[in-house]
Amino acid sequence: MDFRVIRALIIKYAFIVSRNTFRLMDLFFWPVMDLLLWGLVTVYMMKVSNAAPAMVTYLVAAIILWNVLYRAQQLVSVSFLDDVWSRNLLNIFGAPIRTTEYVGAACLMGLMQGLIVLLLLSGLAMSLHSLNLFSMGYLLAFFFANLLLMGWSLGLMVTGCILKWGPPAEALAWAVPGLVQPIAAVFYPVSVLPGWLQPVALSFPAAHVFEGMRAALSGQAIAPHHIWCALILNILYLFAFGYFFQLSLEDARKRGFLVKYGS
Amino acid sequence: MNNIVEVRALRKEFGKTVAIEDLDFDVKEGEILGFLGANGAGKTTTIFMLLGLITPTRGSISIMGREMKESRVDILKRMNFASAYQQLPYNLRVGENLLVFAEIYRVSNSKQKIDDLLEMFELAHLRKQLSGSLSSGEQTRLTLCKALLNDPDILLLDEPTASLDPDQADKVRKIIAARQREKGMTVINTSHNMIDVSELCHRIVFMQKGRVVANGSAQEILTQSGTATLEEAFISIARSNKTPAGVA
Numbered sequence: 001m002d003f004r005v006i007r008a009l010i011i012k013y014a015f016i017v018s019r020n021t022f023r024l025m026d027l028f029f030w031p032v033m034d035l036l037l038w039g040l041v042t043v044y045m046m047k048v049s050n051a052a053p054a055m056v057t058y059l060v061a062a063i064i065l066w067n068v069l070y071r072a073q074q075l076v077s078v079s080f081l082d083d084v085w086s087r088n089l090l091n092i093f094g095a096p097i098r099t100t101e102y103v104g105a106a107c108l109m110g111l112m113q114g115l116i117v118l119l120l121l122s123g124l125a126m127s128l129h130s131l132n133l134f135s136m137g138y139l140l141a142f143f144f145a146n147l148l149l150m151g152w153s154l155g156l157m158v159t160g161c162i163l164k165w166g167p168p169a170e171a172l173a174w175a176v177p178g179l180v181q182p183i184a185a186v187f188y189p190v191s192v193l194p195g196w197l198q199p200v201a202l203s204f205p206a207a208h209v210f211e212g213m214r215a216a217l218s219g220q221a222i223a224p225h226h227i228w229c230a231l232i233l234n235i236l237y238l239f240a241f242g243y244f245f246q247l248s249l250e251d252a253r254k255r256g257f258l259v260k261y262g263s
Numbered sequence: 264m265n266n267i268v269e270v271r272a273l274r275k276e277f278g279k280t281v282a283i284e285d286l287d288f289d290v291k292e293g294e295i296l297g298f299l300g301a302n303g304a305g306k307t308t309t310i311f312m313l314l315g316l317i318t319p320t321r322g323s324i325s326i327m328g329r330e331m332k333e334s335r336v337d338i339l340k341r342m343n344f345a346s347a348y349q350q351l352p353y354n355l356r357v358g359e360n361l362l363v364f365a366e367i368y369r370v371s372n373s374k375q376k377i378d379d380l381l382e383m384f385e386l387a388h389l390r391k392q393l394s395g396s397l398s399s400g401e402q403t404r405l406t407l408c409k410a411l412l413n414d415p416d417i418l419l420l421d422e423p424t425a426s427l428d429p430d431q432a433d434k435v436r437k438i439i440a441a442r443q444r445e446k447g448m449t450v451i452n453t454s455h456n457m458i459d460v461s462e463l464c465h466r467i468v469f470m471q472k473g474r475v476v477a478n479g480s481a482q483e484i485l486t487q488s489g490t491a492t493l494e495e496a497f498i499s500i501a502r503s504n505k506t507p508a509g510v511a
Contacts, residue, residue, distance in 0.1 A: 008366030012352065015363075019354045019393075086352040091409070094314040095367050096339035253318040256277055259311050263348060 001100050009097075009105035013079055016086075026074065031067045031117045035124055038063045057217050059187055060129050062210060064121040066186050069147040069154075069206060070177045071117050072110035076155025077173035079106045080162065089262030099246060107152045114148050136216045143209050146230045150205045153237035154180070160241065160248035166261055186210050205233040264291040267417060267449050268313070273322035275308055275473070282308050283473040286322070290417075290451060295443055297464030298453040301501040305473040306453040310419050313451070314344055327416065340369065342417045345410035347403050347425035353395025357386060360394050361408055368413035380408040383438060399426040407435060411442065418442075420452040424459055436462050457493040467493075469500055476500060 017023045042059045083089045092102070118133075125131040133140055158176050161169040183197065184206040190198050201207045208230035212222040252258040268290035275283040283305045290296050298306045311317040313324060315335040324331040326338045351360040358377065365373035381387040384404040389397065394405060403426050410418060423439075424432035440463060442448055454460055460467060461481050469477035469484065477484055477500055481493060488496040 002369070004366055004369060008363050011359075011366070012355065012363045015355045015359050016352060082352070086354070087350045088352050090311075090314075090316060090346070090349050091351060091364070091406075094311075094316050094339070094344055095364070096336045096369075097367060098336055250318070253316065254320075256275075256308070256311075256317050259316050 001098065001104060005097055005101045006105045006108065009079075009102065010109055013082070013105075013109050016082055023078075026071070026078075027113060027116060028120065031071065031121055032124065034067060035060065035063050035121050036128075039125075039129060054218055056129055057131055058214055060125050060131050061133060061213055061217055062186050064118065064125060064133060065143055065147055065209070065213060066177075066181065066206075067117045067121060068114040068144055069151040071113045072107075072148050072151025073154040073158070073177055074173060075110040075113050076103075076106040076152055077158040077162070079109060080159045081170060081173060084162075084261060087262065090259065093258055093262070099249060103156065103242070103245070106155065110152055110155065111148060114144065114151065118144060136213075139212070139216050139222070142227065143213055146205055146209050146234055149234040149238060150209075153234070153241040156238075156245040157241040160245040163245075163248040163252045163257070163261075166257065180204060180206070183207075184210065189214065202229070203233065205230045205237065208233070264293060266290065267292040267294075267327055268451070269323075269325040270309075270313075271323045271325075273309070273312065273324065274320045275305075275312065275317065276320045281473060283312075283319075286470075286473065286475060288468055288475055288478065290449055293443065293447045293449055294466060295440075295450040295452060295464045297460040297467040298451060298470065299455075299460060299467055299497060300470035304470040306470055307421060308473075309470070310344070310421055310451065310453060313419060314342070315339065340413070341415060342419065343368070343410040343413055343415040344419035344421070345403075345406040345423055346421035347406075347423060348421065349406060350402055351394050351405060351409060353393065355394055356391050357381070357394055357397070357405060358390040360405065361412065364409045365412050370413050373412075376412060377408075380411055384408050385434075400428060400431055403427055404431070404435070407438075414446060415448060417449045417451070420450060420454075422454050422456070423452065424454070424456055432456070432459070439463060457497065461493050469497075471501065 017027065039060055042056045046056060083092050122133045125133060154176055158172045161172055183201050184204040185193065185201050186206065190201045190207055190211060193201055208226040212226040212230070215222045266289040270286055270288050273283055273286040274281070286309065298309070300306050308317060312319050313326070313331070315331055327341060329338055331338060355363065361377045361380070362373065365377060370376055378387070381390055384407060386401060386404055386408065389401060394402065397405060403423070407423060424435055427435060436459060439450060443450055452459065452463060464481065466480055467477070467484055468475055479487070484496050485491070485493065488499050490496040490499055
């Protein structure tokens with residue numbers, strides 16, 4: 001891997017985002033809106049019901065951490081679409097860039113975006129809901145890292161689908177997290193889901209992260225299997241979807257799709 | 264002169280369509296090769312296979328003594344390409360685009376190189392302008408700047424003067440010819456512009472239905488096709504569907 005190439009791809013992305021209001025909104029505005037909206041809904045629910053005060057904490061923390069996954073996934077997929085939309089795809093794939101460098105740059109940008117979202121929303125949660133996410137200590141770093149890994153994996157899966165099916169699959173860049181969210185038990189425990197759906201939920205690394213997060217925020221010890229399962233599943237996801245992306249790219253080269261799509 | 268590009272028994276199928284069939288050709292070091300053919304003849308497909316953007320169904324591409332399928336990245340470090348139909352990201356400034364690609368192609372002394380190329384292609388005054396706001400001719404010249412950033416040993420051009428006015432097209436031809444003389448660069452140039460081909464190219468490969476049907480200097484092609492101009496030779500070969508005797 002050549003870090004000069006990775007740096008160049010990151011600089012390109014930074015230039016693109018800094019000139020595009022809508023992309024800046026993806027980075028700052030929508031995560032803040034998410035937090036404000038769901039934060040206010042939670043406060044209202046608290047007023048009209050007898051829900052435990054911890055509900056606000058759980059929901060606001062879940063919104064923040066979910067945004068880490070969502071934005072990381074979106075970045076990996078949309079940075080590829082940027083090259084399609086600006087008719088730059090052939091300049092990039094016809095250049096001396098290894099797949100690992102291309103994916104590495106997208107993942108590093110996802111890391112940066114995830115960090116920005118985490119810091120921004122944590123600050124807001126502190127001031128609006130007196131929630132200090134950093135009180136979770138090293139566990140926060142573990143949750144962040146695992147959600148980031150899952151975001152990268154989903155991003156690679158979506159980009160692989162776009163390479164396979166082209167424009168009709170582009171909507172997946174925004175839709176996939178919405179499909180995963182209800183099953184991954186982001187805002188409620190896995191036990192709330194119907195019995196048959198619970199094993200499906202537990203096959204997502206995110207479900208283990210959010211189970212762990214709720215335990216950590218309520219001062220309980222985290223069941224060790226959540227930590228191991230999240231980590232092992234993430235490694236499997238990353239290998240599987242990384243391989244899928246590589247196969248899709250090779251297939252796109254064989255079918256001439258890369259050229260057709262990029263022209 | 265050694266062969267810098269060797270293409271052997273190259274075949275490309277897209278589903279049931281055979282786009283390239285048993286294509287064999289060589290390009291010598293420092294040569295400017297013109298790739299001619301009617302639309303759909305397979306020129307651009309061949310160029311994209313040389314760039315590793317399309318994987319051949321069969322056959323081999325050896326560039327600088329290395330197999331494309333095994334050493335794609337190392338080969339591409341010493342190649343570059345420009346197409347009138349490919350742009351650089353529209354929301355980056357001219358200078359920013361060149362800076363990004365200079366990094367990707369591992370160019371040393373990139374600032375000086377960018378300054379020189381912008382000067383050469385008369386784009387220096389547009390350095391801070393967004394690439395998307397350039398005219399199509401300016402964008403074409405910008406992609407040519409990108410293509411020369413790494414002083415490539417092999418330059419692939421896909422209709423490089425397609426959107427240029429005659430004055431700019433002439434300047435671009437002179438720049439490419441001068442770079443070839445100074446640096447010994449090899450150029451493979453697809454074009455429908457016969458002035459490009461006759462002024463620039465040392466040799467012409469004429470493709471039809473995915474095969475080479477003529478291969479020789481402009482003079483040889485004219486003699487064998489019995490025509491007075493390359494334009495007439497092009498029409499004659501494209502319509503006859505035959506190979507001019509002794510040339511192919």
